[in-house]
Amino acid sequence: MIKVICVGTIKERYFKEAAEEYKKRLSRWTKIEEIEIKEEDENKYRNVEMLLKKEAEKILKHIKEGQYVVVFDINGTQLSSEEFAELLDRKVSKGEEIVFVIGGSNGLADAIKKRANLLISFSKLTFPHQLFRILVYEQIYRGFTIIKGIKYHK
Structure with missing residues (x-):
């Protein structure tokens, strides 16, 4: 199972639709739970x-x-899509639950970073919160397509 904890909500309909589309695609391989924490x-x-x-x-x-x-976290480790897929495969194949945490506009407290098993950075760039959530879902989806050998990742 995969849990995505997000600080803040998605306001724009097109971002909501994109998130829902990726969650729907992922549902054939894993249970995915999204928890929104009010900013x-x-x-x-x-x-x-x-x-x-x-x-x-x-x-x-x-x-x-x-x-x-x-x-x-911006200071986390950068992974390739293949490395991200390997991480998913290692955890999901063992039946482990993975929790992804996305901070709000002010970031995350050190307590959350200390609880993390892994800090990942997608880039040194700053992304809008709503867009970043879509990027996370897309990378999870991409990871599963790599694991399953489905033609999507190039």
């Missing part, structure tokens, strides 16, 4: 660290002992 209001907190701590508490409630946690 905290910056005006309620004295500083960003307190805001991130509150979001981290909400995220950690959805992560169980024994789950393999992958956090997306």
